Structures are given as structure tokens and as C-alpha cells.
Amino acid sequence: MEIMTSACCRKIVSVSLSKRFLGVSVAVVKRGISDDNAQSKNYDIIIAGGGMVGTAMACSLGRNRKFSNHKILLLEESPEKTWDLKPEYSNRVSALGAHSKMFLDSIGAWSHIEKARLKEVKKMQVWDAFSEAVITFNDENLQDDIAYVVENDVVMSAINKQLKETNGPVETIYKAKIKSFKLPSKSEYAKSGSVKVQLEDGTDFSCNLLIGADGANSRVRNAMGVNYLSWSYGQMGVVATLKLSEPTNNIVAWQRFLPTGPIALLPLNDELSSLVWSTSTEDAKLLLDLDSESFVDYINEALWKQYPIEKPVEAITKNLSSLLYNIFGPTAAAGARQLPPSVKCIVEGSKAAFPLGFGHSTKYIGPGVALIGDSAHRVHPLAGMGVNLGFGDVNCLQKKLSEAVHSGSEIGNPEYLLEYETERQRHNFPRMVFIDALHKLYGTSFMPVVLLRSVGLQLTDALKPLKKVIMKRAGA
Numbered sequence: 001m002e003i004m005t006s007a008c009c010r011k012i013v014s015v016s017l018s019k020r021f022l023g024v025s026v027a028v029v030k031r032g033i034s035d036d037n038a039q040s041k042n043y044d045i046i047i048a049g050g051g052m053v054g055t056a057m058a059c060s061l062g063r064n065r066k067f068s069n070h071k072i073l074l075l076e077e078s079p080e081k082t083w084d085l086k087p088e089y090s091n092r093v094s095a096l097g098a099h100s101k102m103f104l105d106s107i108g109a110w111s112h113i114e115k116a117r118l119k120e121v122k123k124m125q126v127w128d129a130f131s132e133a134v135i136t137f138n139d140e141n142l143q144d145d146i147a148y149v150v151e152n153d154v155v156m157s158a159i160n161k162q163l164k165e166t167n168g169p170v171e172t173i174y175k176a177k178i179k180s181f182k183l184p185s186k187s188e189y190a191k192s193g194s195v196k197v198q199l200e201d202g203t204d205f206s207c208n209l210l211i212g213a214d215g216a217n218s219r220v221r222n223a224m225g226v227n228y229l230s231w232s233y234g235q236m237g238v239v240a241t242l243k244l245s246e247p248t249n250n251i252v253a254w255q256r257f258l259p260t261g262p263i264a265l266l267p268l269n270d271e272l273s274s275l276v277w278s279t280s281t282e283d284a285k286l287l288l289d290l291d292s293e294s295f296v297d298y299i300n301e302a303l304w305k306q307y308p309i310e311k312p313v314e315a316i317t318k319n320l321s322s323l324l325y326n327i328f329g330p331t332a333a334a335g336a337r338q339l340p341p342s343v344k345c346i347v348e349g350s351k352a353a354f355p356l357g358f359g360h361s362t363k364y365i366g367p368g369v370a371l372i373g374d375s376a377h378r379v380h381p382l383a384g385m386g387v388n389l390g391f392g393d394v395n396c397l398q399k400k401l402s403e404a405v406h407s408g409s410e411i412g413n414p415e416y417l418l419e420y421e422t423e424r425q426r427h428n429f430p431r432m433v434f435i436d437a438l439h440k441l442y443g444t445s446f447m448p449v450v451l452l453r454s455v456g457l458q459l460t461d462a463l464k465p466l467k468k469v470i471m472k473r474a475g476a
């Protein structure tokens with residue numbers, strides 16, 4: 001086990017006070033710092049899981065001066081990586097929205113991303129395989145960026161760089177697989193203010209606040225014993241790096257809803273795009289087994305194939321289209337439709353697939369514990385929201401903890417944790433339900449549903465103020 005950075009060792013001197021919260025007497029532990037330099041395994045905050053969200057949490061706390069006298073530990077089960085920028089693009093990318101950019105900028109990581117590699121998305125086109133309905137999101141002159149496609153490795157590299165450069169109070173231990181947690185009850189936490197963590201190798205730690213950032217199969221969440229609303233979509237997201245048939249001003253993110261799930265192309269540079277093709281687990285396995293040439297044929301077919309359009313759908317959407325054209329002008333309805341690029345080949349070795357599911361924890365907090373990122377919520381990638389929501393959690397929790405420290409409160413004060421939970425659940429859950437509803441709405445070729453969704457898409461596309469609201473709200 002390697003300790004990467006070492007915060008000055010301090011002996012925590014605890015003085016228990018008492019504070020009333022929600023009718024429960026809560027111990028408030030005031031800390032002083034002694035001169036004792038003995039190594040301690042007690043921390044103020046332990047973050048379980050050093051993925052994009054957990055590492056961002058560590059960085060965000062580490063850079064906040066209010067935590068400079070605190071001890072923070074980040075535990076990650078995988079070995080430390082060097083995160084050198086490779087010439088070839090990674091097949092794992094995220095579309096990051098404006099809020100994520102702002103957050104990453106606030107922790108100093110965005111400039112590292114800009115120096116490394118990103119692609120600005122200026123337009124998004126989403127269309128239905130079973131009708132002519134299409135929706136586009138873009139600023140009129142294609143000036144504004146509506147999202148950024150960034151490799152997950154580049155995000156990790158940027159946050160890690162910033163974490164290391166931040167001469168803050170964060171220690172990171174890699175190859176530290178957490179085996180178990182001892183989470184206190186409300187009354188136990190009120191007395192001890194302490195949570196216990198044990199690694200697979202037997203090392204014990206304790207902390208005042210445990211932050212679970214250990215992904216969709218979170219052990220922290222399991223240990224909390226909270227209800228977790230979840231289901232599998234019976235789908236996998238097939239990813240690959242694609243070479244386009246010809247170089248183009250590649251600034252559009254494309255998504256076509258097929259009966260088996262959406263296929264999306266996210267721009268990487270003028271010649272390359274990243275594929276996220278959500279399809280049944282069975283089909284995904286077949287796609288993985290295909291040779292590269294046949295795989296590319298299937299991708300082009302998925303983007304270009306003409307599906308039969310039922311007569312009522314064709315007639316009604318056509319009429320609506322000309323009505324909207326007459327009212328709103330040439331940019332309304334089908335007028336803005338663009339043809340997607342075609343794919344020449346895939347970058348060898350870039351094909352992979354990941355299972356897709358929905359999950360939402362009914363509680364994000366417990367005594368001395370808080371969940372962030374995929375450990376609290378998991379969404380279908382069709383809206384590119386997962387890590388955006390996670391960064392939103394980090395931003396919010398960091399602010400609440402900062403307020404707690406500023407007010408002289410205990411770091412795990414339930415009042416502040418509750419504010420975090422309320423704010424984030426109000427934000428995350430409606431978006432998750434919307435994404436799930438979209439997935440269900442487009443998972444059928446039943447004519448009345450196709451008609452309903454096509455008309456809905458056409459109307460939304462024509463109503464610019466509504467689209468602006470959707471784009472604004474899509475951020476995390």
C-alpha cells in the first residue's frame with residue numbers, strides 16, 4: 001500500500017458538547033491540534049472510492065482553506081495510475097455540461113483538461129427512427145458550446161494533478177480495498193461521532209464523516225441499509241472510437257433512437273467520434289463478437305437505415321411540420337435536420353461494453369455518512385448525465401460541509417447533511433425520472449406512442465424558449 005501524500009500528523013483533541021437537532025441530542029466534537037506528530041488512523045473525513053467523483057470531492061475539500069486543519073483520506077482500491085496523455089483516444093468519454101465545466105474550473109482542473117484534450121459540442125441532434133421528428137439544440141450561429149466531450153482519463157488526470165498540486169490536507173491510499181464499515185446508529189453517532197472503516201488487509205481507520213463515492217455497487221450504501229430503487233435495463237452500452245468516412249467540422253453530437261435503444265456519436269476531433277450504442281445485452285454481445293468491418297456496417301445501418309413509417313405518423317408529422325414552418329419560419333420542425341456522418345472504420349481494440357441500469361438511493365445520508373455520484377444514483381447514458389450529476393453532488397456537499405465548519409459545527413452535523421440530501425435529491429430525482437421515461441417512450445414502435453412522441457419532439461423543437469430551459473436544466 002502506497003501513501004501518496006502525507007498531511008501533517010496531528011492528534012485530535014476531542015471535546016464533546018451537545019446540540020439539539022431534530023429532537024436528538026447530537027455530540028459536537030470540537031477539535032484542537034496538538035504538537036504530537038504520531039501517525040494517526042483517525043480522520044475527519046474518509047472518502048471511499050477514487051473515481052471521477054470521489055477524487056473531485058477530495059480535491060474540492062483539499063483546496064478549501066476551511067479544511068486546512070482537517071485530516072482527509074481518499075481510499076481507492078485500484079493501483080495508482082500515471083494518467084499520461086496517450087496519442088490514441090480512450091473509448092470512455094463523458095459529455096460534460098456547463099455546470100460541470102464551472103465546477104471543474106472552480107477546483108482548478110478545467111485548465112488541465114483544456115491543455116490536454118477536449119472537443120466542444122456546438123449542436124446536438126436527436127431523431128426518431130420511426131418518424132421524421134427531430135430536435136436540435138444549438139445557439140443560432142453555432143457560437144456557444146453546449147457541452148464538452150472529454151475522455152474520462154483526461155478528467156481523472158486533471159483532477160489528480162490538481163489534487164497533488166494542492167498542498168492540502170488530503171492523503172490518498174491506492175490499492176486500498178475497503179472490506180467493511182461499521183456505521184453507527186443515530187444515538188451511537190451522537191455519543192462517539194465516529195465511523196469505522198476496515199480494509200481487506202485488516203487496516204482500520206475511523207472518521208467523523210464517511211463519504212461514499214464507491215460507484216453503482218456501493219458498499220457504503222449497502223452498509224447504510226437504505227432502500228435502493230433499482231432495475232437493470234437489460235441493455236449494455238457498446239462503446240468504441242470511430243474513424244469518420246471523411247474529415248468534417250465535427251461539432252455535432254448525434255443521437256438516433258432505435259427500437260432497441262439509442263445510438264450516439266460524440267465528436268472527438270475532425271476525424272474521430274466516440275460511439276455509445278445502448279442495445280439489448282444479447283445484441284451487445286453479438287456486436288462485441290463481430291469483426292471490425294461488420295461492426296462498422298451495423299453502425300452505419302443503425303445511423304442511416306430507413307425504418308417503415310406508419311401512414312398516420314407520416315401524415316400528422318408532415319402537416320404539423322408545415323404548420324410550424326408557417327408559424328415559426330424555416331428553422332422550425334424538420335427544417336433544421338442534418339444528415340449524420342458515416343463511419344469508415346473503428347480504432348482497433350477500442351470496442352467494449354458496459355451494463356446499464358437505473359438506481360436511486362432513497363437516502364443520501366445517515367449518521368456520519370453521505371453518498372455522492374453513482375453510489376447514490378445511476379442513470380442510463382442516453383442523456384449523458386451520470387457524472388454531471390455526480391459533480392453537482394460534490395459541489396453541493398463541499399459547500400454544506402464548508403458552512404458547517406464555518407459555523408463551528410461538527411463536520412458530520414446532520415443539519416448540514418440533510419440540507420445536502422434535500423437539495424440534491426430535489427435536483428437529481430426529477431432528471432432521473434425524465435431520463436427513464438425517455439428510455440421507455442422510445443423503447444417501442446407501437447404507432448400511437450410513436451405519434452405522440454414525434455409530435456412532442458416537433459413541438460419542443462419549434463419552441464425555442466422551451467429548448468433553452470431544457471438546455472439550462474440539463475446541467476447538474
Ligand SMILES: Cc1cc2nc3c(=O)[nH]c(=O)nc-3n(C[C@H](O)[C@H](O)[C@H](O)COP(=O)(O)OP(=O)(O)OC[C@H]3O[C@@H](n4cnc5c(N)ncnc54)[C@H](O)[C@@H]3O)c2cc1C
Binds near residue numbers: 179213216237355384
Ligand atoms: C457507456 C457509458 C457512457 C457514459 N457517458 C456519460 C456521459 O456522456 N456523461 C456523463 O455525465 N456520464 C456518463 N456516464 C456515466 C459516468 O460514467 C458515471 O456516472 C461516472 O463514471 C460515475 O463516477 P463515480 O466516481 O461516481 O463512480 P465510479 O466511476 O464507479 O468510481 C467508483 C470508484 O470507487 C472505487 N471503489 C469501489 N469499491 C471500492 C472499495 N470497496 N474500496 C475502495 N475503492 C472502491 C472504484 O475502484 C472506483 O474507482 C456514462 C456511463 C456509461 C456506462
